[in-house]
Amino acid sequence: MGKQDLGLPTDTIAAISTAPGRAGISVVRVSGPEATLVAASLGVTGLTPRRCVLTAVHHPDDGRLIDRAVVTLYRSPASYTGEDVLEISGHGGTLAPQLLLDAACAAGARPAEPGEFTRRAFLNGKIDLVQVEATLDLIDARSEVAHRAALFQLERGLSRRIEELREGLLRLQAMLTYEIDFPEEDDGPLPERRIQGAARSLIERLEALLLHAPEGEMVRDGALTVIAGRPNAGKSSLFNSLLGQERAIVTELPGTTRDAIEAMLTVEGYPFRLVDTAGLRRGADRVESLGIEVAEGYLASADLVLFCAEAGRALHEEELTFLRRWSPASDGRPRVVVVRTKVDRCARVAGRALVDEASADERSVEVTVSAVRGDGLQALRLLLLESAYSGVRAGTETPLVTRRRQARAIRRALRDSEAFVNARDAGLPPEIAATHLLDAERALEELLGVVETDDVLDVVFSSFCIGK
Numbered sequence: 001m002g003k004q005d006l007g008l009p010t011d012t013i014a015a016i017s018t019a020p021g022r023a024g025i026s027v028v029r030v031s032g033p034e035a036t037l038v039a040a041s042l043g044v045t046g047l048t049p050r051r052c053v054l055t056a057v058h059h060p061d062d063g064r065l066i067d068r069a070v071v072t073l074y075r076s077p078a079s080y081t082g083e084d085v086l087e088i089s090g091h092g093g094t095l096a097p098q099l100l101l102d103a104a105c106a107a108g109a110r111p112a113e114p115g116e117f118t119r120r121a122f123l124n125g126k127i128d129l130v131q132v133e134a135t136l137d138l139i140d141a142r143s144e145v146a147h148r149a150a151l152f153q154l155e156r157g158l159s160r161r162i163e164e165l166r167e168g169l170l171r172l173q174a175m176l177t178y179e180i181d182f183p184e185e186d187d188g189p190l191p192e193r194r195i196q197g198a199a200r201s202l203i204e205r206l207e208a209l210l211l212h213a214p215e216g217e218m219v220r221d222g223a224l225t226v227i228a229g230r231p232n233a234g235k236s237s238l239f240n241s242l243l244g245q246e247r248a249i250v251t252e253l254p255g256t257t258r259d260a261i262e263a264m265l266t267v268e269g270y271p272f273r274l275v276d277t278a279g280l281r282r283g284a285d286r287v288e289s290l291g292i293e294v295a296e297g298y299l300a301s302a303d304l305v306l307f308c309a310e311a312g313r314a315l316h317e318e319e320l321t322f323l324r325r326w327s328p329a330s331d332g333r334p335r336v337v338v339v340r341t342k343v344d345r346c347a348r349v350a351g352r353a354l355v356d357e358a359s360a361d362e363r364s365v366e367v368t369v370s371a372v373r374g375d376g377l378q379a380l381r382l383l384l385l386e387s388a389y390s391g392v393r394a395g396t397e398t399p400l401v402t403r404r405r406q407a408r409a410i411r412r413a414l415r416d417s418e419a420f421v422n423a424r425d426a427g428l429p430p431e432i433a434a435t436h437l438l439d440a441e442r443a444l445e446e447l448l449g450v451v452e453t454d455d456v457l458d459v460v461f462s463s464f465c466i467g468k
């Protein structure tokens with residue numbers, strides 16, 4: 001279903017767009033064809049588009065004073081949603097914004113659903129679906145790098161690249177129409193190597209977009225970094241010392257994940273979700289009979305495992321068993337970092353190599369730390385950075401793909417483009433080969449939301465907050 005078929009909204013919505021709680025200012029946003037009528041009913045007059053007016057706001061029912069606020073009118077289509085929009089910046093707090101919202105609703109608006117303003121912006125063609133996602137990511141960003149990636153997508157960095165690729169597909173289709181229209185000519189007007197060359201260059205560019213997609217996803221969510229090791233190996237001490245002052249944001253998660261505590265760690269702006277066992281139910285969260293403590297629920301989806309074992313001793317058999325089991329699969333995930341802890345207690349002199357003779361596995365890396373003295377912590381941080389983000393940190397010209405939905409669509413376009421090349425190689429009729437190009441184009445259009453289904457929209461908008 002094309003988005004034109006979804007029907008544009010005809011009613012006027014209102015919401016408090018700022019977060020609840022004590023604050024100097026709160027913004028109530030109104031959008032829809034009746035926004036100016038709502039303003040008039042609130043006793044707000046003399047509005048000129050994009051000029052803020054400091055004015056009294058009155059209740060439409062009895063004319064009582066509700067607030068003194070700064071009101072700005074944006075006229076369709078030059079507004080966030082593309083509709084007429086009112087922004088009422090009144091006093092913050094728990095009651096004042098609610099009274100403003102109630103008054104706006106009494107004046108003819110209805111309370112907005114979560115994400116409804118942005119949904120309207122999308123339906124009115126103000127932003128594409130990648131920008132919708134970027135809006136959400138910007139709001140949710142908890143690290144500098146996530147913030148930067150979201151802003152880049154919001155500024156159409158990724159969208160532009162997708163549009164270029166889509167144009168490339170259209171050019172290829174145009175090349176094929178010669179062959180379809182003049183089937184008699186032996187050697188079409190275009191040499192095959194030009195068509196193949198154009199297709200291969202598209203494939204390379206699609207591959208380049210996918211190259212760092214797994215890291216892009218980590219940028220958005222944080223690289224899931226799970227701490228494991230025998231009881232008393234120094235896991236919780238490492239968790240705390242890595243976090244430093246950020247310890248304050250540690251949360252004990254309710255429900256099924258009660259065995260874990262999780263906190264956001266950032267290293268040079270790159271995000272990590274650091275997970276330790278809560279130690280609330282001692283023994284209950286150990287891996288089978290191995291006696292290794294780890295938040296098991298997280299292990300399967302971990303990007304990194306920090307395996308703790310005291311420095312200066314050989315690894316126990318069960319530790320080696322665990323390491324063998326969790327050492328990188330073929331796709332390299334999760335990566336295991338062996339952390340030799342409590343080095344301050346080691347008899348051996350600093351400077352001497354403390355590398356374990358029975359080193360666990362040549363595919364895992366090892367670093368020696370002391371949570372008490374701080375030795376090795378910075379080296380460990382940098383190792384985490386290198387293990388999780390070496391690709392995006394290298395800095396490429398390629399925009400970052402940060403969501404599974406985006407990567408899936410690009411992968412589909414890639415597969416269809418490859419199918420096109422195969423069809424040409426097999427000497428199939430141009431009409432058949434062209435269907436693969438159409439499929440690839442369709443995948444990129446879905447990515448941008450040029451063609452979209454309600455289902456995809458619902459998924460994309462499901463995690464929005466009210467007022468955005």
Ligand SMILES: Nc1nc2c(ncn2[C@@H]2O[C@H](COP(=O)(O)OP(=O)(O)O)[C@@H](O)[C@H]2O)c(=O)[nH]1
Pocket residue numbers: 229230231232233234235236237238341342343344345369370371372373
């Ligand atoms: N000397 C020293 N003791 C440590 C260090 N890290 C942890 N410990 C001690 O080792 C014990 C177990 O630490 P803890 O972090 O609770 O281990 P966990 O059971 O793996 O979470 C505690 O008594 C800590 O004080 C360290 O770097 N140096």
Ligand SMILES: [Mg+2]
Pocket residue numbers: 235236237277278279
């Ligand atoms: Mg512990």
